[in-house]
Amino acid sequence: MIILDALQAVMSVDVLTAVTIGSISGIIIGGMPGLTATMAVALLIPITFSFTPLIGLSLMGGVYAGAMYGGSIAAILLSTPGTPAAAATAIEGYPLTKQGKGGLALKVSVIASFVGGTFSVIVLLLVSPLLAQFALKFGPPEYFLLALMGLTGVISVSTGGLAKGIMSGLIGLIIALIGTDAMSGMLRYTFGQVELYEGVSFMPALIGMFSIAQMLALTSEKRIANDNIDLSTIKREKMPKGMVPFIMLGTAVGTIVGIIPGEGATIAAFVSYNMAKQKSKFKDLFGKGNPEGIAAAESGNNACVGGSLVPLLTLGIPGNTVSAALMGGLMIQGLIPGPELFTKYGQITYGFILSLFIANIVFLVVGLFFAPYFARIALIPASILIAAISVFAVIGSYAINNSMFDVGLMLIFAFGGFFLDKLGFSLSAIILGMILGPIAESGFAQALTISGGTYGIFFASIPAKILWVIIIALLIQPLIGHYKSKNIENIAS
Amino acid sequence: MSKKYIDIVLSVFFIVLAVLLYRSTATFPKSALFTTAVYIKFLAYLLAIASFVQLVKSIRSDAAIKVIFAKNPKKFFILILSLIIYVWIIRYVGFIISTLIFLPVTMRYMGYEKFRKSIIISASITLFVYVLFVQIFSIQLPEATIIFGASL
Amino acid sequence: MRKLISLVLFLATVIVSGSFAAYPSKAIKLIVPSKAGGSTDTTARLFAQTAKKYWKGARFIIVDKPGSGGLMGFEAEARSRADGYTLGLMFTPQIVAHIVAKRATYTLDSFKIIGNIAEDPEIVVVPAQSSVKNLDDLVKLAKSKKITAAVNGIGSDDFLAAKNFETAAGIKFNLMPTRGSTEEKAAILGNHIEVAFMNLSQMLAQHKAGKARIIAIMAKKRSDIAMDIKTAPEQGYNVLMTATRGMIINAKVKKSIADKISDLYTKVMNDKGFQAKTKKAFIFLKPMKGKVYRDYLEQLQKDTQKVYDVSPW
Structure with a gap:
């Protein structure tokens, strides 16, 4: 039994140490804006040469899994998502922190992350090759529809009226147009700025709109937690009931979306969040601190970790930048993605997959243990927090592309975002538009290139048809909801 | 408004x-x-x-609904201003020095009154960023690109 | 206050005296014009790792400046301080393509060319299910109907290869630019398009596993690691294209320092460990020293100009 051999290999002190170090550093990396799992893996590639393949890979895998979870900590406590995938978590997590329930939010997040991460690894372990075939069914038209599916989330995250929500999403999509036209190579809307040729990078925008905009709001408070909070409750919070269906939902969505190469984790988090809101009995609580949203979003993005490794290991198609870097790590160890990974090199590959289980356990333990301590951040005086977070925001937006231009962008997004937020526009919708815009546009343009300009291609394949059904289902319910709440308002007034 | x-x-x-x-x-x-x-x-x-x-x-809609942008306008505008100045001076003196100035000044204006403690906190944050980014992850921090008006 | 002033003076002395000490006396930046974790990034990191062996105590910092087909990184390299503490990686044909397309503020004269490190020859690849077995089949198919060919971005080596091939074969593709080679890979493996122009390292594993078929390599000679793939000239189409990855510094760097860097380059390229590691990472070394590489780049710029004049982007 090759899996048992692998299990034996994993249960060595070296490998376990590597996973633990990897996972804990991952949590720090994910929680810190400006440090990414991609950078860490890139840094590890030349170093892991001197290790055995399994130790090197479990170190990298640990970082990947840990960072995906770590992104949620700062998102919940400081509204500073370390990764775009954690943005949906911030929408519900930060309000909870304000209510003095940061510890509870962290607990939900770590458990949801653990379940999502673990389940997707089981899937990776058992049915990889089969699922890889599924991933290949996705061509440009399906990518366009996938982005569209993510964009339906705009309706869920908008709180200041449907028109403004849709406008917000469109603002994001339009900002994403800046840069080089993918089809012709022409420059569009770049105003002669070389830094804009590649487009506006979304990490500075995310940091500006989520974290600095919140710090601007914090100037009128003494600390993050509201004044009337009983401070003794912060430490011991019980896990809220009724999270199971939302964690399951996120896990399912994340695993499936993760398998499809693309900006998987972010789409998965927002789609899960969106579905959770529609399923929830407490729809009105969304945006004001509903743990159900965290449960869905976090299980969703962590379930992408295993999912994204499916096409990587079986076909050599990396689903995102982290797995692209991981592929470099695999190859340098002489492990070329393909069927041989599961036969000839089975012990290493299965060992690597099993080490991801351990990485999940490590962050579960660390997360649960530290949650009450982390939650005390809400009690730090705002004066210190504002200054410190500003520094992290500056270095975080700089380090992604080593660019001071990005720091300037971050400030513009912070001030502009704060202004729009006060007027009822949705910053989450803007971010969603910015992240999904390039995927939607290139999918759309590539599909039309293939079809020679006819639109039938968007309805041709079976995955495309299924995606359409989901998109319509995701649109109908919230639209009815908005319509209903409007009627109630009218009656009330 | x-x-x-x-x-x-x-x-x-x-x-x-x-x-x-x-x-x-x-x-x-x-x-x-x-x-x-x-x-x-x-x-x-x-x-x-x-x-x-x-x-x-x-x-x-009703014209009577007002938007309040900041409940504490003084702190709000000081933060905006200090952020802009902070980012601006990084180009002249680099990240470390500008952060060492920005942190205590901003803390002071945001209402933190213990001067000595604020210096210690500022130095620790700067050191933390330096160790984490430069020493552990070998990521360079923003450097001075301009000195005395000439670009380096 | 006095303490502060003396501290500043002290720091200033340290910084100034540092710049007069024997080169290299401080950390050396290595600018990579692409994303962390990519092939160019790995090349740079392996280079730095090996270089430390020869320059004892030297510290290298990898600075990734991705974006716009390397343009962001090339510009940063051209603007870097000419003190020898900034080395740059670059890749072709993008570095000259930006000059040709008038996007760049630099020219080849902005740089001192240290040498080429690696190359990645261009290939033509079709899905495994495709009936196309060679370039003749491909041309025949393209003449019978409109077929879609994926290239990784406009002005890239893929794009130039496809354009050159169109001219040589007298056909016209439905060109589909992608955002990165991963999209090309997925489109070929999923049989969504007829053909893709890519680099050897990107598809070699899939070709060997029978998941995709490389029908030609656009080089003069076959590749040692894939002897079964016929070259384009062998099949009667004289289209050559390769992506090279070299090292440059600011043109104004003093000769004595530039010579030290060239010497380091030679040592690293001859290092057995470096050769072994790069081979595993699918980085195909191809040493070309300063002058030779410079001539190559100038010729490449002329060839790229020809393509640009016919179909600008």
Whole structure:
């Protein structure tokens, strides 16, 4: 039994140490804006040469899994998502922190992350090759529809009226147009700025709109937690009931979306969040601190970790930048993605997959243990927090592309975002538009290139048809909801 | 400020933006005409419709609703200003020195009164960033690119 | 206050005296014009790792400046301080393509060319299910109907290869630019398009596993690691294209320091460990020293100009 051999290999002190170090550093990396799992893996590639393949890979895998979870900590406590995938978590997590329930939010997040991460690894372990075939069914038209599916989330995250929500999403999509036209190579809307040729990078925008905009709001408070909070409750919070269906939902969505190469984790988090809101009995609580949203979003993005490794290991198609870097790590160890990974090199590959289980356990333990301590951040005086977070925001937006231009962008997004937020526009919708815009546009343009300009291609394949059904289902319910709440308002007034 | 009038101005702005966006596609090269240009036109249509709906809604809304941007305007504007200055001086003196100045000054203006403690906190944060980014992850921090007005 | 002033003076002395000490006396930046974790990034990191062996105590910092087909990184390299503490990686044909397309503020004269490190020859690849077995089949198919060919971005080596091939074979593709080679890979493996122009390292594993078929390599000679793939000239189409990855510094760097860097380059390229590691990472070394590489780049710029004049982007 090759899996048992692998299990034996994993249960060595070296490998376990590597996973633990990897996972804990991952949590720090994910929680810190400006440090990414991609950078860490890139840094590890030349170093892991001197290790055995399994130790090197479990170190990298640990970082990947840990960072995906770590992104949620700062998102919940400081509204500073370390990764775009954690943005949906911030929408519900930060309000909870304000209510003095940061510890509870962290607990939900770590458990949801653990379940999502673990389940997707089981899937990776058992049915990889089969699922890889599924991933290949996705061509440009399906990518366009996938982005569209993510964009339906705009309706869920908008709180200041449907028109403004849709406008917000469109603002994001339009900002994403800046840069080089993918089809012709022409420059569009770049105003002669070389830094804009590649487009506006979304990490500075995310940091500006989520974290600095919140710090601007914090100037009128003494600390993050509201004044009337009983401070003794912060430490011991019980896990809220009724999270199971939302964690399951996120896990399912994340695993499936993760398998499809693309900006998987972010789409998965927002789609899960969106579905959770529609399923929830407490729809009105969304945006004001509903743990159900965290449960869905976090299980969703962590379930992408295993999912994204499916096409990587079986076909050599990396689903995102982290797995692209991981592929470099695999190859340098002489492990070329393909069927041989599961036969000839089975012990290493299965060992690597099993080490991801351990990485999940490590962050579960660390997360649960530290949650009450982390939650005390809400009690730090705002004066210190504002200054410190500003520094992290500056270095975080700089380090992604080593660019001071990005720091300037971050400030513009912070001030502009704060202004729009006060007027009822949705910053989450803007971010969603910015992240999904390039995927939607290139999918759309590539599909039309293939079809020679006819639109039938968007309805041709079976995955495309299924995606359409989901998109319509995701649109109908919230639209009815908005319509209903409007009627109630009218009656009330 | 009245929310109504800001909303009206913004809606009109976005309608104009939609029109400009639509017209910009006319100059696109042939290879983009049936692909990305269509996508952009589609966005322009949607933006125009959504902004128009918002415009109608705003016109019919109550002018008495006010938007309060900052409950503590003094601190709010000081933070904006200090952020801009901070980012600006990084170009002259680099990240470390500017952070060592920005942190205690901002803390002070945000209402933290213990001077010595604020210096210690500032130094620790700067050291933490330096160790984490430069020593552990070998990521360079922003350096001075300009000294005495000349770019390096 | 006095303490502060003396501290500043002290720091200033340290910084100034540092710049007069024997080169290299401080950390050396190595600018990579692409994303962390990519092939160019790995090349740079392996280079730095090996370089430490020869320059004892030297510290290298990898600075990734991705974006716009390397343009962001090339510009940063051209603007870097000419003190020898900034080395740059670059890749072709993008570095000259930006000059040709008038996007760049630099020219080849902005740089001192240290040498080429690696290359990645261009290939033509079709899905495994495809009936196309060679370039003749491909041309025949393209003449019978409109077929879609994926290239990684406009102005890239893929794009130039496809354009050159169109001219040589007298056909016209439905060109589909992608955002990165991953999209090309997925489109070929999923049989969504007819053909893709890519680099050897990107598809070699899939070709060997029978998941995709490389029908030609656009080089003069076959590749040692894939002897079964016929070259384009062998099949009667004289289209050559390769992506090279070299090292440059600011043109104004003093000759004595530039010579030290060239010497380091030679040592690293001859290092057995470096050769072994790069081979595993699918980085195909191809040493070309300063002058030779410079001539190559100038010729490449002329060839790229020809393509640009016919079909600009």
